[in-house]
Amino acid sequence: MAEKLTKKQLKAQQFKKSKEEREHDKSLKRAAEQEPAEEPAPAPKKRKTRRGKKGKSRQEHHNRFIVFVGNLDKETSQTELQAHFKSSSPDHIRLRPDKGIAFLEFEPKDNIQRRMDVALLQHKTILKGRQINVELTVGGGGNSNDRLQKLQQKNEKLINERRERIRNMVKQDKSSEKSSEKRQADQNTTNGVHPDRAKLLQ
Template structure:
């Protein structure tokens, strides 16, 4: 060693030894030595953390990942703004209320009872004895299906006269919603009465026409045939 060279200080020697060795857990003394060395070079770098902390950090990230995934999945399932779609196709959905059902009614029985109207889905609330018929789509075809279902009002299911009425979506018993339901069903009841009156009138007219036909056949030389028989022949 020349006279001009100065022996390395203990701190510098320790820092050099730490830098030369591969990454390992540092003691408090070694950390201070490395910090001193970095300061002397004019740039301060953070002391390397213990390698034993890395597995702990990785395990924490893995533990948190499922919870974040579940949250994201729930948001996606609910759809835009968390409201979801009206139905699977994104089109409008129409509901009919069915009441006064037996409490043990099942899906198959209701589907069979309303087979002519072909509802897309039936949601049953057995604890209340009610159900909702759901119709997807729009246009004249869906209106016809709903009309067919509404004509099942006061029909008999297991010796019970069930109610089939219009309703509105949204749920709850707010004053505005109940008023809308009442208005719709009042209008529906008026139409029902008009339809029943029209059907009875058509039936009376048919009976009158049948009676005229029987009398006409009797006048044409069939007087020896019983009127009831003539009526059957006239159909």
């Protein structure tokens, strides 16, 4: 006797594929796996832009050279910083009063190296009663080992350049003192007479 099927079994039977259909589907899957389907390369994803950039890509901007300024008073204003670094004329100043730091940005122009050197000479100067630090930076953020090494190398190089600059200044001062002493000695011995004429008189 044939058993009577429940509604659930009848519905399952309607959706159940026949043996032939199942074998046909399996053969199609095997063929698809054996032949690697050549799919078109996925289109490159568009990079999201920040709203402030207004769709401009970063490649349009040139490299920026950034100098770090630390140990600032928390009440230091943008105009005070601008006045202090007037001689180096930075293009942009990013001030972080909550942390007591600032970043001076220099865009590439014909005299950028001189401007950055002038800014770096402001190291250990006094601003609002505090001795400020002015140092080079390495792009990016975080504390990765590579970045810290680059920063350390740049700062060591800067320290060596500062030492060399001080040595040269001391040498120039000594040479100018010697030359001024020599001039005074020459003037004292000749008593207002030209040295060649003094030789003739002797």
